[in-house]
Amino acid sequence: MVNFSKILGLEQLKHDDGILGIFDGDEMRITTSSYSAVTLAKLFWRYGLDIYNIRSWVKDVTEKFSRIYTIQDAGFAYTSVMDLLQAMDPVFVKYMKKSIKSVLKADGYSDRFIDEFVTGAMRTNYGQNADIHGFVGAVSLAGVEPGLWSVKGGNYRIPExxxxxxxxxxxxxxxxxxxxxxxxxxxxxLRYLPTSPKLANNAEIQTKGYDxxxxxxxxxxxxxxxxxxxxxxxIKNFPQKFHxxxxxxxxxVPNNTHYGFENLDGFPSTILTCKNDLFLNSYGKHNDVLGNPAEKSVGDRSVGKIFTNRPPTEQEVNIYFKKKEDVRMVNWLAYPEYDFDIDNLPPFVLHDNMYYINGIEMAASAMEMSVIGARNVALLSYNHWYGHLDKIDEPYVDPSQKSDKAEL
Ligand SMILES: Cc1cc2nc3c(=O)[nH]c(=O)nc-3n(C[C@H](O)[C@H](O)[C@H](O)COP(=O)(O)OP(=O)(O)OC[C@H]3O[C@@H](n4cnc5c(N)ncnc54)[C@H](O)[C@@H]3O)c2cc1C
Known part of the structure; x- marks a missing residue:
């Protein structure tokens, strides 16, 4: 996605990390500060070294993950999600078989850190808890690290x-x-119903042939x-459930008193929630997609977004916002319900020369994952078409390592 934004000359909008809070339904377990030294001290006080170690844990996962770019640059492709993850790093296959909770516990992280910080991250990113599998859990943790960005004007500008x-x-x-x-x-x-405005009037099924x-x-x-x-x-829809x-x-205006704040001074721009039975998954102050200060921002007024697992009633919205000028709701069948049924993941190949990308969302649903899945399918179809069978489902060996072996 970074390369696409560069190729297309699209500007990246860095997100202000702001103040983060973790709420348990009754009180805030922690609230960071606008001063980074205070934030570090507060996080260290509550989570000890876990808060430092998780940075290097995520960095290590990201480095292993990044191997896929070298593999794909060399033209290698995989017919199953598990083979693709195995090629990145065998530890990812292990992560698919355990919960993120047990992966992190085995790596020495405390219950408090997992139950608050990690659970909060899973709830905001995937609407689920720390029982989701370790690979999507790792992707989700990367998503709450500082330094996030989006495309100025909207991420949709990349495919467009x-x-x-x-x-x-x-x-x-x-x-x-x-x-x-x-x-x-x-x-x-292929039989299709045109939906472009020009064709919609005389919309009747059309057909076209493809290789x-x-x-x-x-x-x-x-x-x-x-x-x-x-x-x-x-060939039919796969049985996995979507969330x-x-x-x-x-x-x-967000309802600060609900979270125990007397006023909006120091009110978090992101609130994660850490109890599995809470209705609210997370709250986030929403930024302008062009990076401009919000046009309508007057006094305490801003645009806030809450994620929930079912539509809120008006009374429920009133719990989280004390003033409402406008309310919009988007109902998504968003991402898979993550479990460990990894033996029945959808394949990348449905039939000769017919491919399916979105099975990769069973490993983790994120834009970068979809792009990697799409490139895998492009390489796979190319390799099948031209008979490059040595580049299908084969482990990639770095050429420099190959020559080392030959010398040995
Ligand atoms: C609320 C939410 C927040 C998210 N936040 C993030 C985030 O912060 N970062 C991140 O990386 N990812 C995020 N994601 C995940 C990200 O949106 C997905 O990974 C990504 O959109 C998947 O891309 P896709 O092209 O596979 O599927 P989609 O974006 O779903 O595109 C599929 C397209 O196929 C079209 N289509 C469906 N059926 C047909 C048909 N029969 N004929 C023709 N066209 C059809 C659909 O209309 C749609 O346009 C989020 C997802 C949700 C729901």
Whole structure:
């Protein structure tokens, strides 16, 4: 995603880390400060060395994770999510089989740190708790480290700008079915309903033939299914459940007294919650997507976002905001319910020359993961098409290590 933003000349907007609080439903377990020395002292006082060690733990995970870029630059691709993770580093396969809680406990982290800081991170990023598997847990922890950024103007500008750059022919439409045509010039017939405004008036199903198909939307319970016709084996949505998340944006004033603050001085810009049965997953002050000071910001008024696992009632919104000028809600079937059923993960290959990217979300759902999954599928289809079988499901060996071995 960093490279895409550079190639496309899009500006990165660094996020102000602000004040962080962790709330247990009754009181704040910790509130950081706008002075970094005070923040460090407070975090150290509550979590001891865990707060320092987690930085190097995340850095170590990130370095292992980054191996995928070298592997993909060398043209290697994998047919399963587990093989791809194994190629990054075998420890990631182990992380998929344990909860993030047990991974961190085994690495010496305290219950207090896991139950508050780690649980808070899992709840805001995935709406679940520290029982989710260790790989997605590690990705989630990387997501609460300082230094986050987004694309100025919105992250959607990356795919939007990649379309003209890659010179593809985009047909906006909902794919309804894919038919296998074994003996035709193209392998597949795709049936779709155009959805672009120009075509919507006379929207009737259209068809087109393709040699290679890549499916890049979740094929899981709860999503509308594409019909796969005339395939020798049945292809249908995968059984894994997706987690529903409701993002409620409120232009107004957060209810500081609910969290035990007398006024809004020192009120956190991010509040994580650390009890599994709490309705509120997290609160975050929302920044302008262009990085400008909020236009409507008058006095204490700002735009705040809360994440919950079901839509809040008006009374529930009133618990978290004492004034509301405008309320918007987005209901997402957001990311998988993470468990350890790793033996039945969706494959990257659904049929010869027909690929599926989103199985990678079972390892972790994040933009970078989707991009890595997409590049894996691009390499996989290329390797299949040109018969580069030595670059499929093979462990990547660094050429410098190879020559060392030869000398030995
Ligand atoms: C609330 C929330 C917060 C998140 N925050 C972050 C974050 O901070 N950082 C991060 O890295 N990730 C975050 N994510 C995850 C990130 O959004 C996903 O990883 C990413 O969007 C997945 O990209 P995708 O292209 O695989 O799927 P999607 O973005 O879901 O795109 C799939 C597309 O396929 C289209 N489609 C579906 N069916 C059909 C069909 N039959 N025919 C044609 N088109 C179809 C859909 O309309 C959609 O446009 C967040 C997700 C949610 C829900």
């Amino acid at each position: 700008n990649l379309i003209p750059l890659s010179k593809i022919n985009l047909i906006q439409g909902d794919v309804k079915s894919i038919t296998l045509l074994e003996y035709q010039e193209s392998n597949y017939e 290679v198909i890549v499916i890049a939307n979740p094929m899981h319970d709860g999503f509308p299914d594409i019909k796969f016709e005339d395939f020798p084996n049945e 529903r998340i409701i993002a409620t944006f409120v232009d107004g």
